[in-house]
Amino acid sequence: MRGNPPKPVRTTQWLAWAALQVWFTPFGIHAYRDLSAPPRSIGGNWALAFAAVLIAIPTVHGLALFQQVLEIRRYHERLRKAYARPLSPTCEGCNARPCSWNTRTGEWMDTCSGCRGDQYFDNDHMIG
Structure with missing residues (x-):
């Protein structure tokens, strides 16, 4: 703002x-x-x-x-x-944490940061 x-x-x-x-x-x-x-x-x-x-x-x-x-x-x-975002879906891996938001593509990912891991190639554009 x-x-x-x-x-x-x-x-x-x-x-x-x-x-x-x-x-x-x-x-x-x-x-x-x-x-x-x-x-x-x-x-x-x-x-x-x-x-x-x-x-x-x-x-x-x-x-x-x-x-x-x-x-x-x-x-x-x-x-x-x-700053409103839609409610995030739950992770497909652990079914507990919310999925990550990709700021580059503007889409929800299928997994959360814990299930995705540090080696994921697009981590710089992820929130959550």
């Missing part, structure tokens, strides 16, 4: 997101109500923009963490598919 694997999301990142969400969302709602109140009354649009930024900060951070989790799952799925 090309590229670096994505970094996993740590528990501390989720806790930081939860703390941001708990702090900024009520603070943004309170700021909107306070800035829209008659003594200050800076205007509904400015108060809404200020409150939306305060609420958007933890929301965007949480979406980024969720996308990272999805990227990690996609990466592991690609790894599983890239």
Whole structure:
């Protein structure tokens, strides 16, 4: 697989997101109500923009963490598919160990490495 694997999301990142969400969302709602109140009354649009930024900060951070989790799952799925091999048949000699895979021809051999021995001519291309 090309590229670096994505970094996993740590528990501390989720806790930081939860703390941001708990702090900024009520603070943004309170700021909107306070800035829209008659003594200050800076205007509904400015108060809404200020409150939306305060609420958007933890929301965007949480979406980024969720996308990272999805990227990690996609990466592991690609790894599983890239290195998946079909189940190997059992050796005809000992009927216990799995057969060897020939990487040059892309086929299963009839014997395992124990039954084939070290003198086999194609051992450089065998897996198992």
